Amino acid sequence: MDAQSGIVQIPTAMSSELTETDISSDEVAPTLSAVAKRAGVSSITVSRVVRLPELVAPATRARVEKAMRELGYVPNLVAGALASAKTNSVGVLVPTIANSIFADTVQGLSDKLEPLGYSVILAQSRYDAAREDRMLAALLSRRPEAIIMVGSPATEDGKRLLRHARIPIVETWELPIDPIDAVAGFDNYQAGVAVARHFIAQSRQQLAFIGGDDPRGTRRWLGFQDHALACGLQPPRRLILERNASGSVAAHANLPGVDAVFAANDAHAIGFMAGLRKAGLLRDGPAAAQPVAVVGLGDLEMGRLISPSLSTISVHGDAIGRTAATLTLERGGERRIDLGFELVLRDSG
Structure with a gap:
């Protein structure tokens, strides 16, 4: 199982903290009609590619999917809800849950977010760049209010998806010089x-x-x-x-x-x-x-x-998680946090 989610209510006091207007970005989230224009098809055809791809000719489907990748378009799987509705969720992408090395980070961010009413949707990339892109698209399609990921996007398509999302994005476990939005990690x-x-x-x-x-x-x-x-x-x-x-x-x-x-x-x-x-x-x-x-x-x-x-x-995995959660909630201040590391010497060398 690659993802799990829970349903909780966000306190009213928190409802304005994660909004599109808080995101500093010159890019506008791409629309279905923009994809249609780029692919040279109707909006109905794009909708069919998203929801009933087997009904669309392979060549047309490939053209539409290419336009979606180039524009960073992600279908909205919660489109039936009001446009202003909150999903009360934060997407978290980790390389794997088979190795407990990232467990402290997930626990730290959960401990910070869940008492405030946010649920965590967890997905794995399994160290595979193509799968990472699919999991980012899957998370974004559920319209989370932020994405926290271990590492940085492995591909330009992944970076484009996140830049167009216009929500808080936090990269962790490293310190890219030019993060998409914010970063909490170490060198x-x-x-x-x-x-x-x-x-x-x-x-x-x-x-x-x-x-x-x-x-x-x-x-x-x-x-x-x-x-x-x-x-x-x-x-x-x-x-x-x-x-x-x-x-x-x-x-x-x-x-x-x-x-x-x-x-x-x-x-x-x-x-x-x-x-x-x-x-x-x-x-x-x-x-x-x-x-x-x-x-x-x-x-x-x-x-x-x-x-x-x-x-x-x-x-400091727990601190990385808690700091990442804070960066999704607070838009001001330092956006690149170096939490350091410590060399612990024992008997193996």
Whole structure:
């Protein structure tokens, strides 16, 4: 199941806080008639493409869908309600719910929004750019009063959808220089730098990075690599994992010559450590005694409980969620909030 929603009432005092007139944008939300004009068809044909696509010739349907993408048009699935009606909902897009790394963020924003009468509609992109666009369109079609997403849109189509939505948009878990509206997160590049600096201070020489090739993971890798090279080390190795590969990371633990590994998240780090243990390269003892040092990111509870305990980049997920919620409610003030991170050193490296 990709989305879930609840129905609650927004207190009257909050009803004016999330309105189109609060959004600073020179763009006007595209209309069905604008799509029809661009595609060279009637408005009725566009309506059929939206609601009864099987009744429209494939070539015509493709032309209309292309016009919709180019204009950033999203069908209104609540069009039967009054135009001024509130949906009392906030759309939230996360990469996955299979990994609990984003749970604190979702909990934090829910804790902030739900007492005020907002419900949360949750969707997953599963680290797939095309699916992310579909999920953004699905969320927007329900006319939420704001969108909060982990990361930034992966495609120009996704960015266009959000810019045309004319509602508060909050990107989280990173710090784009030019956000669509607002952002609450941390610097993934500097997180990579911090781990590389730590390994070098330990006199580790042969570094490696394991993780996916998603934008946030890639920025961690670039910071890690750039700092290592700037300090005169050999280029670190990078092992790109398949999506949702956390359960099979142990199979990649044999990296000859490597003495320090930065994993893009704690789930990958824990899986990698299981492989190290099987290979006899993990010991119960202090970091200095580890043949291969390992640092993750996310500070999951499991990482604190395993032996040796996992060193990690601690991200303030709950604070990110609460700050993102506040940014949807309050239009003034700083719109780019850096909540930082902390390198937590334990026994794994």
